[in-house]
Amino acid sequence: MRELLRRETLAAAQPPRPAAPAPWSDAPAARKAAPAAPGPRADRIVLLAIYGVGAALRAEVSINRRHWRYLAGQRRPSGQAPEARYQLEAIAVPCVHLRSGAVRRTACLAAAASLDNGAASAAGAAP
Numbered sequence: 001m002r003e004l005l006r007r008e009t010l011a012a013a014q015p016p017r018p019a020a021p022a023p024w025s026d027a028p029a030a031r032k033a034a035p036a037a038p039g040p041r042a043d044r045i046v047l048l049a050i051y052g053v054g055a056a057l058r059a060e061v062s063i064n065r066r067h068w069r070y071l072a073g074q075r076r077p078s079g080q081a082p083e084a085r086y087q088l089e090a091i092a093v094p095c096v097h098l099r100s101g102a103v104r105r106t107a108c109l110a111a112a113a114s115l116d117n118g119a120a121s122a123a124g125a126a127p
Contacts, residue, residue: 045086047096047107059088059096061107070096 048060048067057072068077068084075087086098086105095108 045098045105045107047109050091050093050109057091059091061096
């Protein structure tokens with residue numbers, strides 16, 4: 001029984017084998033073009049939080065899963081300035097505007113779910 005489970009586990013971990021092409025697939029109409037090679041991926045920028053007031057407004061940003069803390073009015077993130085690729089252009093709640101060379105990116109906070117799940121709206125109360 002253990003051997004059977006081990007074999008099934010190994011088989012499941014292997015990538016699926018491509019099916020053998022049908023003999024008629026050599027026809028010109030059946031040939032498919034090779035997929036294009038993927039280009040460079042855009043950085044994944046996620047705005048995690050904006051907090052503070054006035055000149056002490058801060059933004060927590062995740063860029064390719066690395067976390068950076070930007071302070072309003074300072075281009076470089078706090079603490080890790082030499083290795084940061086993006087400079088802060090502005091914090092405009094609910095978004096931050098970043099720049100890397102000629103590339104400008106904007107990241108905004110995701111819409112938050114209501115804490116009361118809409119109960120106040122359903123009851124006719126003002127939001």
